[in-house]
Amino acid sequence: MLTYTIRRLIFAVPTLLIIAAIIFFLLELAPGDPMANVPLTVPSEVKEQMRQALGLGEPAPIRFVLWLRQFFWIEPLNVVDALVGTSFAEGELRIISWQNRSPVFITIAERIPQTLWVVGTSYLVAIAIAIPIGIYSAYRQYSMFDQAGTFVTMIGFSVPPFFSGVLVILIFAVQLRWFPSIYDTTLVVNSWDAFVMQLKQMFLPVMVLALQITSQLSRFQRASVLDNLGQDYVRTARAVGLPEKRVILVHVLRNSLLPVVTVIALYVPAIFSGAIITEQIFKVNGIGQLLITALQANDLPMVQTLTFIFAVLIVVFNLLADLAYGILDPRIRYD
Amino acid sequence: MPEGDRSVLEVRDLNTVFRTRGGEVHAVNSVSFDVERGELLGVVGESGSGKSVTMMSLIGLLPMPPAEIRSGEVLLDGEDLLKVSPKRLREVRGGEVGFVFQDPMTSLNPVFPVGFQIAEPLRRHMGMTKAQARERSVELLELVGIPGARGRLDDYPHQFSGGMRQRVMIAIALACEPKLLIADEPTTALDVTIQAQILELVHDLRDRLGMSIVWITHDLGVIAQIADRVLVMYGGQVVEKAPVKPLFNDPRHPYTRALLKTIPSVTGARQPKLETIEGQPPILGAAPSACPFRDRCPLAFDRCHRENPAREVVAPRHDVACFHPSAHDPSKIGAEVAA
Numbered sequence: 001m002l003t004y005t006i007r008r009l010i011f012a013v014p015t016l017l018i019i020a021a022i023i024f025f026l027l028e029l030a031p032g033d034p035m036a037n038v039p040l041t042v043p044s045e046v047k048e049q050m051r052q053a054l055g056l057g058e059p060a061p062i063r064f065v066l067w068l069r070q071f072f073w074i075e076p077l078n079v080v081d082a083l084v085g086t087s088f089a090e091g092e093l094r095i096i097s098w099q100n101r102s103p104v105f106i107t108i109a110e111r112i113p114q115t116l117w118v119v120g121t122s123y124l125v126a127i128a129i130a131i132p133i134g135i136y137s138a139y140r141q142y143s144m145f146d147q148a149g150t151f152v153t154m155i156g157f158s159v160p161p162f163f164s165g166v167l168v169i170l171i172f173a174v175q176l177r178w179f180p181s182i183y184d185t186t187l188v189v190n191s192w193d194a195f196v197m198q199l200k201q202m203f204l205p206v207m208v209l210a211l212q213i214t215s216q217l218s219r220f221q222r223a224s225v226l227d228n229l230g231q232d233y234v235r236t237a238r239a240v241g242l243p244e245k246r247v248i249l250v251h252v253l254r255n256s257l258l259p260v261v262t263v264i265a266l267y268v269p270a271i272f273s274g275a276i277i278t279e280q281i282f283k284v285n286g287i288g289q290l291l292i293t294a295l296q297a298n299d300l301p302m303v304q305t306l307t308f309i310f311a312v313l314i315v316v317f318n319l320l321a322d323l324a325y326g327i328l329d330p331r332i333r334y335d
Numbered sequence: 336m337p338e339g340d341r342s343v344l345e346v347r348d349l350n351t352v353f354r355t356r357g358g359e360v361h362a363v364n365s366v367s368f369d370v371e372r373g374e375l376l377g378v379v380g381e382s383g384s385g386k387s388v389t390m391m392s393l394i395g396l397l398p399m400p401p402a403e404i405r406s407g408e409v410l411l412d413g414e415d416l417l418k419v420s421p422k423r424l425r426e427v428r429g430g431e432v433g434f435v436f437q438d439p440m441t442s443l444n445p446v447f448p449v450g451f452q453i454a455e456p457l458r459r460h461m462g463m464t465k466a467q468a469r470e471r472s473v474e475l476l477e478l479v480g481i482p483g484a485r486g487r488l489d490d491y492p493h494q495f496s497g498g499m500r501q502r503v504m505i506a507i508a509l510a511c512e513p514k515l516l517i518a519d520e521p522t523t524a525l526d527v528t529i530q531a532q533i534l535e536l537v538h539d540l541r542d543r544l545g546m547s548i549v550w551i552t553h554d555l556g557v558i559a560q561i562a563d564r565v566l567v568m569y570g571g572q573v574v575e576k577a578p579v580k581p582l583f584n585d586p587r588h589p590y591t592r593a594l595l596k597t598i599p600s601v602t603g604a605r606q607p608k609l610e611t612i613e614g615q616p617p618i619l620g621a622a623p624s625a626c627p628f629r630d631r632c633p634l635a636f637d638r639c640h641r642e643n644p645a646r647e648v649v650a651p652r653h654d655v656a657c658f659h660p661s662a663h664d665p666s667k668i669g670a671e672v673a674a
Contacts, residue, residue, distance in 0.1 A: 231441060232436060232438055232441040232442040233441065233442060233443055233444040233445070235396060235436065235442070236434075236436060236442045236443065236444070236504070236507070237444065237455075238396060238428065239394070239396055239428055239429060239434040239436075239508075240428065240429035240434075240455060240456040240459070240507060240508075240510075241425040241426060241427070241428035241429035241430055241456060241459055241460060242425070242429075242455060242456075242459065243425060251444050251447075254444075254446050254447070255444070255445070255446055258446075328446070329445075329446060330445070330446060330448075330491040330493070331445055331491070331493045
């Protein structure tokens with residue numbers, strides 16, 4: 001397993017380099033100038049100097065290599081400096097946002113908690129709901145519960161968040177006034193009331209995201225359980241006199257989770273990028289919203305860095321999915 | 336018939352029906368038989384003759400729906416298993432009746448070690464602790480002839496060969512020392528040498544543990560080797576029942592005779608073609624009102640198309656369901672009277 005992991009990690013390096021290059025050179029084709037919104041009164045020599053200061057004086061391939069160095073070397077050094085108090089990265093140019101002239105990683109670090117709170121919670125909620133629903137739907141296939149579940153998941157599947165988001169705002173925030181429609185990022189959770197407020201403001205975005213994820217996961221879980229219920233080993237488990245609860249929750253569950261765990265792991269990167277619209281609707285200023293505003297403001301270093309982070313997440317969780325499969329399924333050995 | 340407390344299992348007039356989209360399928364029709372203590376009862380018949388469905392009906396292993404047991408009695412030591420509570424039925428399964436299935440490759444759960452799977456019935460029915468169950472699992476694996484049993488408890492099913500997996504299945508079925516072991520084509524999926532080993536093992540275990548065994552197969556060679564008595568099934572019915580010797584020497588039902596003829600002979604001139612029984616076994620959409628074998632029977636006459644023959648005793652412990660005179664008096668087709 002260890003050799004397999006190391007081999008996969010080594011293979012990930014060229015993959016990521018190619019992805020980084022594609023993102024970089026595609027963005028290079030995009031129009032835009034970081035000095036576009038500098039007042040016209042500023043002389044063009046000064047503008048040129050400002051461009052140089054942002055590291056734009058070099059040709060694209062060299063800037064690509066420099067960006068790689070910044071991403072993989074300078075930024076981690078900065079993290080070390082911040083944690084340990086050393087000054088390895090002093091005087092090195094970091095990846096600078098064209099919008100606010102500050103290092104992109106500082107902005108990203110500010111935005112990640114909101115995304116993790118909202119998206120992470122919705123993912124956990126979705127898993128916690130989807131797996132039991134999937135199991136029960138499969139166990140009572142074609143029952144009322146299963147039919148209702150199929151109907152709801154079909155809606156969850158097909159209604160996009162920009163619609164369901166506005167709908168729940170209309171119902172729960174405007175009509176019923178139960179929850180706020182806007183996520184207040186400045187809220188500091190330091191008291192019970194603040195915590196309740198935090199839960200309240202998370203409720204709607206979590207609901208919208210969880211509906212979507214639950215719909216997909218519960219279908220996977222249902223299909224997987226159905227697949228396993230017909231297997232001979234289930235008959236064996238019944239033939240030795242095990243109660244249904246144990247047959248389903250021990251024998252069938254363990255087998256049916258194998259493909260679902262893979263789906264869950266593969267879906268993690270998608271929740272960061274997939275939450276962009278939901279974050280926008282509820283004004284959660286997380287990573288997704290950061291990407292949108294960076295795109296609108298032509299902030300190419302920010303877009304480049306965020307997109308590449310998503311790519312890294314996808315590669316890493318692909319590997320984790322494979323490893324999880326290897327751990328859960330004794331038949332799979334990677335060595 | 337001289338039965339009663341000599342029998343561990345008595346099945347009376349069992350009827351099992353499957354409700355499908357295309358209508359009902361009557362898979363088991365008025366099946367009655369008994370299993371005596373310590374005996375090995377062979378059950379033969381083609382695929383689709385209702386052998387497995389009959390046995391699975393006994394302890395409620397068929398998925399219901401679509402299956403439905405319409406009527407009958409299944410008396411295990413006098414207790415009707417069709418009437419007991421689900422809880423009691425679970426105690427019987429694995430506790431008093433062990434079941435070995437056909438395909439050892441898929442009958443074990445692939446994600447749990449075999450030791451775990453053997454220990455489950457032990458802990459459930461015998462109330463053993465984890466440690467006790469583990470010790471007993473080692474004994475059981477040794478009993479069924481798995482070398483290095485202790486070291487193999489934590490292995491997963493895929494680390495065993497087909498024959499070894501079937502031994503594990505037998506160990507699971509025997510775990511709680513059942514009164515009755517039902518083996519549903521346990522050697523069909525195995526190659527011939529392994530099959531011989533498993534046969535020998537079961538024969539030996541029967542002698543040592545003194546349990547009754549129902550052995551379902553479509554292999555008459557296996558039956559000749561191990562069975563004490565034989566049940567021949569066709570179209571969801573028992574068409575002939577006899578001790579093994581009379582069955583092979585003096586088969587009465589045309590179907591049994593046809594089956595025996597299909598066995599290729601190793602002596603004499605080689606036949607240009609293997610003997611077969613023409614046609615297909617019937618799929619019964621309703622309870623049979625005529626002999627189910629009539630369309631394939633060389634001896635069928637008009638009565639066979641009107642009535643379903645009942646089983647009649649033709650010799651000691653030998654009964655047959657056929658109207659044709661030769662079934663009752665073999666001299667009519669020139670065979671010797673045996674038994």
